[in-house]
Amino acid sequence: MTRYLLRRSFVLALSLIAAGLALFVLLRLLPGDPAAALLGVGATEAQIAAARAQIGSDLPIPAQFARFMTDLARFDLGESFVTQAPVLPEIGRRLQVTLPLTLAAFLLAILVATPLGILAALWAGDWRGTLLSGFSQLGLAVPVFWIGILLVWVLAVNLRLLPASGFPMRGWEDPAGSFRALILPVLTIALVMSASLMRYVRSAALDVLGSDYLRNARALGASLPEAIRRHALRNGALPVISVLGIELATTLLGAVVVERVFALPGLGSMLLLAIQQRDYPSVQGVLLVSTLMVLLIGFAADVLQRLIDPRLRERGRRPGE
């Protein structure tokens, strides 16, 4: 296992470096001059030249890359072209919104989707199963921003139960306010996410329910709930976990839309604004950090699968290990 972890960590580091390189190149391939975009209509050539020198976009691309990589090695993501503030602390502040939002929505979705998915599998073929599948199809078909707008309209604007948008000025120093601010966005993401998760749980459960080992367990006298608890959950969890990893990563990146609808100062809204303003250091920083998180999620999902499934461990083991 230790050896596996080392090997897997090495792959993780390599992926991160490759991602950094790709990001750097892609951003420079974009048309348009960030200095001109910063200054807008009416800027003089001298102003634009001064701005280029200030933000370093006048340097040749290889020099820019060298600067980028050395800074990165020191965990310095640079300073925003626009705000002139360091990018990393800003990302840290934004994560205080995006991480709780994503994780809470993720947990809620698992809590909702797992039992519903199993029920849908158990009821497959009867009207209750059809109803549940219908709901999950509906959840998949509806765009997330629309659900957000609908929830705001009903729960915030009309019923006045929750804030429509925004995040407290003092952030988590105002825990009650922050918590209330996140309820609607969390619900929005969780609704959509559980709809798709439910489908995976259902199909994994169907596979397991039709398997020989479950039939054997029943034949040996185990009740259905007991057989599910002892045999089906673990086996059914394997494909779901890899999907969960992907779902979590997608949600993290997809928070852009929800953060915008709810005016939340998260990572997604930072990225969107930075792209509009051609603020390369901020775009780069956000993408690097989110790439890192996605890679870590994949890493965690792999390790988790290995812990659950002894067959994976056996296969990787070499003689003498």
Added chain:
Amino acid sequence: MTSPLAPRRLSVSRRALLGGMAGSVLLRVGLSSAQAQSADPAADPDAVIRIGSLYEPQNLDNAAGAGQGVSEAFNDNVYEGLFRLTDAGSVEPVLAESHEVSEDGLTHLFTLRPGVRFHSGGALTSADVKHSIERVTAEASRSSRKRSLSTIAAIETPDELTVKITLSRRSISLPYNLSYVWIVNHEAKDLTSTADGTGPYRLADWRRGSALALDLFADYWGERPANGGAVFHYFTEAAALDNALLTDAVDLVSSVQSPDALAQFEGDPRFTIAEGLSTTKQLLAWNDRIAPFDDVRVRSALAKAVDKDRLRQAIWGDRGIVLGSFTPPTDPWFVDLTAVNAHDPEGARALLAEAGHAEGLRFTIDTPNYDPHPITAEFLKAEYAKVGVTVDINLITANEWYTKIYQQKNFQATLQEHVNHRDIVFYGDPDFYWGYDDPEVIRLIADAEASATEEEQTEKLRQANILIAEGAATNWFYLNPQIVVSKVGVSGYPVNGLNAQFFLRGVAKA
């Protein structure tokens, strides 16, 4: 060509330069609403005003490319200038107690108001003023006013409270241009994330992506504001901003950009809608350098072909006003020129025939791909079709517009909105993207800047204004309304929002 209308003379007071310019400049809707009302006697002097805005500052320094959001939050609130551009469009002194100009107009002597303190405690001195102006004109400055202040040759500080500015040529707009210059403490560090001004409010907190809070500055030299502070809440989505007002998360929305959004506030007794005069002019610019737009008959014909009022209604309903030229009513040289080249499809056909285009004309309109331009382009296409002109619509992004049109001047006609105040000067620059080149207009605009008095400047620019209208230099359509929606009980806010400013000191909340 003679003008079909006798230009109306406007009253502009002698003291226009140093303040108190009569707001009589046709503020038809502007002054009727909130700004003109005196504060509600039931108002709470300690109430914190919560403002919803779409314009978060990019940083806090207007000489470092902070954008319009920082003008909204800071101009006259946190930072004051030697002069102030009032909401009615006049210029009045603030930190300058007196202003003397030499006979040749090249030496300006400003005496500073005594007893003014910065938020950090120090007293305002001439060194701060010198530093503040030089910050804007500096090499690295990203201020939009850098160019207009380029006539400044030297700044001297003969004593603590005297500033002497020497110009390389006359510039009657100096006080106006100085109204854009914040007076900052010359010892202040890092103005991109902190602030140190002389205004009635201090920066209390700024959370990027979320909100910016201002509280009262106890040692302010002037009158205490009618409120106890303000918080600007920032949104990126107009719908989220409107919801914030609907759910009582903010007290007012500083600028409603979408006509459709107004429907939910109209007729709701909880809200007041104030309509002021913006400076956002919607227009179709011809490339006046090239055929057929180098022919005044073609430009006039195309102007006559468009029913501007119907276009304004299609976009804004009852709001906004039709334009006859490039100047809005808040510019001192405004003249109502809507009768020049008024809607007349028959006349348009005749003029086109006279110019040799009896069998029709075809051209492309480069259309920015965001509202309201695509709809406007379709409207124009239909209007022009009625006089035998075929239009091709080419949608482009804002970036493409900047490169293709503004820089390369590679276009036939383009839709655009111009937001600046007092920007008729663009017609005095034949190298500007639309390339209008009328020697008389260029001379008038250059002479206006060298005027000895504001009256002379106003008169010259008024003449230039009439000439560009008669020359159909551009097809100006309408002026966007400036709309502030507030909760009932909130009063005293500025309605025109000139130069994106939002003066807080008069705002009261019951």
